[in-house]
Amino acid sequence: MEKLKYYWFYPLPFLMIFISLLIGPTQTLSAWDYTLWGVQAVFGTPYFDAEQFRLMQNIIVNVRLPRILLTFMVGAALATAGNGLQALFRNPLVDSYVLGISSGAAFGAALALSLSWLSPNLSAFIFGVCAVGLTYLFAHQKHASQTSLVMVILSGMIVSGLFLAGLTIIQYLSDPFKLQAIVQWTMGNLHQASWQKVQYAVLPICIGLAGLFAMRWRLNLMALGAEEAQAVGVNPRWEQLLLIALVTVCTSTSVAAAGIISLYGLFMPHIVRMLVGPDHRYSIPANMVLGGSFLLLIDNFSRVLLTFEIPIGIFTMLLGAPFFLLLMKTQRTHWA
Amino acid sequence: MIQIDQLNYAYGHKQVLKNIHLEFPENQFSVILGRNGCGKSTLFKLMAGLEPVKDGLIRYSGKPLSDFKGKDRAALLGFLPQFHKTVFPFLVKDVVITGRAAFSRYRPSKSDWERVDQALLDLDIEHLRDRPYTELSGGERQLVMIARILVQAPKVILLDEPTNHLDVYYQSYLMKKLRQLSRQNFTVIAIMHDPNLAFLFADHLFFMRQHEVVKPETKTRITDPKFLKSVYDVEFHEAMIQDKTIVIPDHSWL
């Protein structure tokens, strides 16, 4: 399969969003009904009476639209952050959770749900950022001119373990109601999307993505190696810090808004890389577009298949893994 | 061009460089020779700015290296690191253009791409332009890295054992290119351990032995076997081919 021309991707989000607006679990109203609603909204042809029209409008504007937007943003954020980190660590096996973010955020949410002191999403964001800070602190060695990346991964594992232990303690001491709330939050809660969540998430994610977009060419340099960067007169240290900060903002906001969606940030960059190649000038924007669209596609499936909500993380694996396997088998990869 | 004064360096308690005094002239091809472990690589790291200088002074055109920052640094100095392992299959042209990273912040400009094409042409590797870097042989990769430095166009080029993984063809090819570059307004300094290639292609030679710089007693004969024995601990015999002198290790035990 030839590398896809990247300019086909840009109309994709709008198409996906449009289609997703028509899809939903309502048993009495079908996608065709919603299309008619759209026609009525634009042209005024009276297919539905006023009350029914308002009901459908309410569903589209207040239920579907925020969820679609949030899903797209979270998908884009996770995929792009994963791509950035894979470049930084020169390791295609990392995703943004390797820095300890997911464990920190889960711990923060559990703490908030248990003690009711902050909203769980805000608490998750704060502790996610703390986790990354701790990881970097542990990995930093004074006498080395820059932080070794192996040390960062090891510290990430330690920090993850610490926060997971904390999470387990909280779960152990909680009563069944709180425990249920904690478990449900951690599994992923896109179905609780609201305009408020969208408002909180849009600014940090846009900042994170804009920063990663600006750095897309420099990621090529970083991916060659730290010494290779110094060889051409660039000090990689500040750029590494900036990259980690951007990735943290993207991922923490995603986890705070939607819970933990495992492995999406790991395999999505691979899929994109197989389609557009390793050059980050193309893969970063592609990750934004395809990452958002694919998660939206998966969410559409989960909405349509069952009346009751199942966490999206389950579907990302059930649907993402076969697609990934298919690409793995059919593409020539040039891994060294 | 480059002056090193009273440079000392230690890893913990181990003294790796003792009182180094060196001067590298501009627009010449200089080579530093010595056995493994004599301190050449450490010297290289200090000259390239990979490790901070604690005791002593390294001056480029009269100013210490730490005075050069950002673009100035990139315009002054470029080096070729010893090992480069790449995980991602970037195309050769994308690898070469990263040499402009210090000058073009966010995206390479048209003139940058023109430089890339010129550099590939200069090194006769333009046929590799659109190939994935990970598919190349050791010698080709080395040349791509050198093309990267050409695109950066610094005044000084430092190389650490550039001929190590190359076959005979690429070894002489590379040495020829380095000498040509020194005539094209670059100052080239390489660290090597094979004396013959250095004798054949370099303008200036410097020797290190056990963490110190050593010089032959008389300036004339650096190929003097007695001197070389003190540097390499090997018996050599001199031989003259056309107008050049080479040395071969003693083989009387055969």
Added chain:
Amino acid sequence: MKLFTSLLTLLILCGCSSSEQSGKAQEKLAAHSICVFDSTNTKVCVAKPAQRIVSLFESGLDGLYMLGQGHKVIGIPAEVYIQPLLFNAYSKIDKRIANKQLATPSQGANATNIESLVLLKPDLVIVGSGQTQTIELLRQFGIAVYVMESSTYQQVKEELSEIAILSGAQKRAQEILNFSDEIVAEVAAKTARQPNKQSIYYAWSGGRIFSTSGRQSITNDFIELAGAYNIVQTNTNQPNVNPETLIEWNPDNIVLWNTNPQLIYERKELQGLSAVQNRKVFNLSPAFIYNPHTIKIIITAIYLNHSIYPENSDLPVSALQQRILTKLYGEHLAKTFVQ
């Protein structure tokens, strides 16, 4: 090596023998004693009505106080001290709890300290069905362990009378159960007078308004007792709904557990629901008097019944609640619970 294997065999034999002994102890009791079958279908026997009772199941503890056997309680679950709602309520019932004098050999649903429990020398331990390892261990020590679930209305009644049997309060239990049957009959009679049966959507606390309960749950039971039907038709215990589905169902009433109804009224997407427009969102608070795992489920039923089917001849709900609470706890306490 030989010494090691012989020591090992000795230890194994010791282990076997102790369980045999406790088995024999139980059999001796069974001959002439008071026995019931608990929710795990195990025979639980005491030689005479229990005098020292440890209850690690909060609803069971509540039941003991209602039966007037509170003075026999020597151990309570830790959540009574930790959760402010529970602590406030129980402090009013028992001074020892207010002064934190009662022992708590457990820390939440999973962490029971067996040693401290055994040191209390209880003759009856009431435990929730989730703590399987604790139950096994205690039974091996020969202690009478009564396992409670209280997951349906029927089971709540059964278990109340069984605890009464074990603690010698059968008469009181009969009183309470007769009373609750009366109340249920009254509610049923009122419901029969209504033209249509209304629907209820129940949402869990903590702001998880899209987390509800299915047809096989205690929630479903009190909805039915209240004379309504659960709008959720699946059997899953705690499903999550898509907001669209909720809008489509359009339930007549929304019931919340210890949550501010403003949370529902604020949601833009729920503005169109008839329950929101008719202000039929009800909050079960203070949670203590509505605990559906105890016989107070009838308070929940009566509160909901009167809220969703208001009639001109109704006594105010608070009066009805007082009547029930007085029956269960006595007049003095009943007033303090709703302050």
